[in-house]
Amino acid sequence: MVLQRTFVTIKEFDRFVDLPENADKLFEYIAGEIVEVPSNPYASNISSRINRRLGNFVEDRDLGYVTGEAGGYVVAGEKYAPDVAFISKKRQPDLAKEGYNPFPPELAVEVDFPSTYESARSLQIKIANYLAAGTLLWIVYPETKTVEIYAPGQAMRWVGIDDMLDGGDVLLGFKLAVKEIFPS
Secondary structure (H helix, E strand, C coil): CCCCCCCCCHHHHHHHHCCHHHCCCCEEEECCEEEECCCCHHHHHHHHHHHHHHHHHHHHCCCEEEEECCCCEEECCEEECCCEEEEECCCCCCCCCCCCECCCCCEEEEECCCCCHHHHHHHHHHHHHHHHCCCEEEEEECCCCEEEEECCCCCCEEECCCCEEEECCCEEEEEEEHHHHCCC
């Protein structure tokens, strides 16, 4: 069966998200399509756990900014809303005050829950674009309690519940036990 797909320009996307009926919804622009970002308390809790630990590390060292899913970014001409993201003050001294941030994050975290065919399809596109933009990417899979790590110029790494995440070259010294990001 062939599904009907509707492709829009970035300007059409911007007009769509600015409609009053979309004011309390979150959208991404992926491969020419408008994708509504799903929301659920479980995935949000995982994102919050990462955001809190990452934010404390960044703030204690005055390194830059950590944003949640409402802090969208332009990445390779598309517009993404990573669940958690970091951008340094060196790359961008001040964050954008409206719309999607014009610079891609240096670290992006995507929590894929529930995992679906559509989420996998979107993530494949986003992985390529994040890497092309030089972004370190963590994809968190709550159902398996695993994280895929994508770093530009490196092979994908997988870590499990007994492993550690680290900030790589983006956030030297940052470490987070994978088990700490999942509620017990």
